[in-house]
Amino acid sequence: MILTPGIIARLAVLGALVAVAQVVCFSKMDIFGTSPDVALLVVISVGLLGGSLTGAVAGFSIGLLIDCLLLETMGAFALTMLSVGYVAGRYRETLGRPTRAALVLVGGALTLLGALVIAAIQIGTGIDANVSFLVVRDALVKSLLGALLAIPVLLVVRLVVRSALVDERRAARRTPAPRPVESG
């Protein structure tokens, strides 16, 4: 991904919108007892399209904004999304563009990774109460939703940053131009 000021601005607007939408809308949805983590999927998509550095910075920024919007422990979601964005980017850098099937698996696995990181932070900062087994179910259902939504979210993010994608430009150049129709 070629990061021009225009693309950075687009990513910033997308990040701000998705952070607000996550807090006011997606987190309040109830699908099989949990809610989809669309903000995390956007970070995964940015990482898969732009690489580890872009993924990490996008994850840190969106996570920090969610921390601020929720008045939660500053740095908790930032660290979680930064880790997930970085891993998604490293996947892209080492294994190349994921196929559709791989994308579903990556979406599910990285959503699960996000749930594990936030759990580790919460346990690391101290927890006095009992922890229900339902936490595990929540993480698994969330990762299942992550797998289901990975492709549509990636398509939306790709649409936003399409002009900056090197692979798609090359693909467009390889496509032969239509022959002019001879008349007369």
Add this chain to the structure above:
Amino acid sequence: MYRKQVRRRRAVLLLLVAASLTLLSLYYREGNGGPIHGVQDVVSTVFSPISSGADRALKPVRDLVNWFGETFDARGDRSKLEDQVATLRDQLARNQTQQHEAKELSALNELTSGGIVPDGTDPVTARVIGRSPTVWYSTVTIDKGSSDGVRIDDPVVAAQGLAGKVTQTTPVTAQVTLITDADSAVTARVTPSGATGVVEPDVGNPNDLQLDFLERGARIAESQMVVTAGFSTGDLGSIFPPGIPIGKITQATVEEQQAYQRVHLEPFADLRDMDFVKVLTTHSGGKKG
């Protein structure tokens, strides 16, 4: 060239991780008036009108998705009603939204006007505009803040019972930590037996709470109601006024080895699906909503 890129990538990653960890540790170390809390307040205040507007605008979408979830649960009726529902879906979602809000507000008013609100308390009605995306933080954000008279530690009630307490405020928003949060503990009394204990959460399970430190001899039975105890000892006192319904006992078993009894209860308030809450403010000043 490649090595330079790798070095740069590692440096940025280390910088971001260090920034996150620094923020985390500073946040815990500083008080509520510290600079990081200040930055959070400013960002939350700036985004509050956007969040509030987006919450209202996206509510039909949310309700539509939730409606799909509920429909999935009612599979038996689904096939019979599918055609009919398809045409009425949008209209139904809108109507249900309005009806749900009116019902919730009405229940809230009934609860707070039923004598549970102590004298000198001024309930402020607030809309829930944000929710944490993880089960580890059972908090919600409301659209009323310190300029509306909301202060830290003010009790918060939902339509059916106790919801939690205010743990952070900005001028226009506040964070409510729910009774299902890992940090929550509420002194409570079982009615009619009068036994008292501490209500604690079962993290990750919003439908289960535990009433701990009950005397072993206390007679506790299923379906008994648990309300806030609201104790007061000298200068020390519970922040929750007495008599606010919390939940009903679902499981009461006595374990032989324990010095105290521990029972399970189900909260009355549907903490995953609240649109409105009332903050029981006790301070004068600020406009009331």
